[in-house]
Amino acid sequence: MTQSAAVPSQANVSTTDLVTVSRAVADLRRGEIVLVQGQANGIAHCVAVIAAEPLSDHGLARLHDIAGKSGNTAIVLPRVRAKSLGQACKNDHFIAFVSAKKSGVDAQAFAEIANPLLDLEGMPAGAWRPVSMAESAAIRLAKLARLLPAVVTAPVEPEQLEMLSKAQNLLVLQSESINGYEDASAATLRQVSEARVPLENAENATVIAFRPEDGGQEHLAIVIDEPAHDQPVLIRLHSECFTGDLIGSLRCDCGPQLRGAIAEIAKSGKGGIILYLRQEGRGIGLVNKLRAYALQDRGFDTLDANEELGFDADERVYRPAAEMLRQMGFETVRLLTNNPEKLTGLESWGVTVVERVPHKFPSNGHNEFYLQTKKDRAGHLF
Structure with missing residues (x-):
């Protein structure tokens, strides 16, 4: 049955990178931390990342330790969720809400902030800021894991990346490997x-x-x-x-x-x-499709429901x-x-x-x- 034809060009992602992304997907689904590095204008930006959906108090405590003295962690949210929480966001698809450790936001609070099916009466103390390239790639990783596209991050200095990875046995991923994963995986x-x-x-x-x-x-x-x-x-x-x-x-x-x-x-x-x-579900996975169905029962159409969850209408x-x-x-x-x-x-x-x-x-x-x-x-x- 198998024959060969001309092979299309493939994404510049190595097999090693593919396996690393695949392992990171599994880690994210378990509520583990991964490290993501991105570059913009020649400047590296690194973050430690946990998916908001399976976040535990233990995982959040580890993230606060990585954040160091500032104790600042940020939850990266879809624009539509930020808007429902009272934050105007005209251009960016995602936006970050920064909360210091002293504000007392626990894992359950972060998970509730991330959940578009919940109506919240108010937000804890914090500030909004744009999303970095590394955080944008982390959202892509959450989508690959078929989780809600929301992540909690802590900043990591580039020179600390290798030490932190070895000390806590954390995977390090480049944003290009995450963003090119689906095409490169299909090529194999x-x-x-x-x-x-x-x-x-x-x-x-x-x-x-x-x-x-x-x-x-x-x-x-x-x-x-x-x-x-x-x-x-x-x-x-x-x-x-x-x-x-x-x-x-x-x-x-x-x-x-x-x-x-x-x-x-x-x-x-x-x-x-x-x-x-x-x-499944135009690429968002079965669990998220069921969430989209719940939103459709509230009056959203099939495309708006996907977007309300933070996905594209078709992934x-x-x-x-x-x-x-x-x-x-x-x-x-x-x-x-x-x-x-x-x-x-x-x-x-x-x-x-x-x-x-x-x-x-x-x-x-x-x-x-x-x-x-x-x-x-x-x-x-x-």
């Missing part, structure tokens, strides 16, 4: 298993699993029949959706789209591929799909989609899309507003 995808899996509407189907070198999540290619390599192959990019694909949620159209794509490809008689991408990337197609020997496709972003996303990584094949399904009484939002605000072509 390799096929790790393949098996015949007869499906309800496509008995001649094979599932191929691809894993990146850093040990990240596997993406899957569902190959139906035996598509030819000398003509455009019919494909669908399908982002993982536990609620729609597995338990039949009526809030979205993902389940019908997945099963409909399988049936349509099988019916075509020419075969095709479904690329099942591990990008998905399409290099993994392009890399999987390249390794299977397909460069030209017909794409089953209503989303024009998928066309441009694939084409930006060297895949030629010769046709967009419409792929729409009727609403079910629960998802009319969701589908209308995709059409009116995201430009989906229904």
Whole structure:
């Protein structure tokens, strides 16, 4: 099944850096501290970072120790959260709220400040300031960990970085490695298993699993029949959706789209591929998608809910799909989609899309507003 084609250029991130970022993601999810270094105008800026969501009093105490005599720690928040807390923030996507140790802000208070589902009556004593490049990269790391995009930081002098790393066994990351992680990881995808899996509407189907070198999540290619390599192959990019694909949620159209794509490809008689991408909730993860659902129940639409949490409306990337197609020997496709972003996303990584094949399904009484939002605000072509 595997063939080779021209390899697109990849991000300038080494395999060692990939593994370091992957380890840091796991540390962040456990409430551990990591060290992030960034540079702006030739000046290095370093911070010790803990994710706000799993923050404990023990972790915060360690962070205060790193902060030294000043005792100053800062929580980096999305603009929309800062606004809801009474801070005007016109241009920056994120803003930092600085609180001294003597102010008595504990871990629970920081976690509540970070949580956009909570309405707070007031803020503790502190001051607001812009976010550094290192802190911006730390937010990116929190997103990779599928945590709320809010982190608590303490400043670290560049000359203290190595000593602190060794003394407390903390990972040190460069902002460039964090920001380039997703593209670089996708470039290292390799096929790790393949098996015949007869499906309800496509008995001649094979599932191929691809894993990146850093040990990240596997993406899957569902190959139906035996598509030819000398003509455009019919494909669908399908982002993982536990609620729609597995338990039949009526809030979205993902389940019908997945099963409909399988049936349509099988019916075509020419075969095709479904690329099942591990990008739940437009790339924000299942837990955050459930938080977005809670916000939708308060009146937000599907895009605003993601942004209220501090994410972009759509955080998905399409290099993994392009890399999987390249390794299977397909460069030209017909794409089953209503989303024009998928066309441009694939084409930006060297895949030629010769046709967009419409792929729409009727609403079910629960998802009319969701589908209308995709059409009116995201430009989906229904």
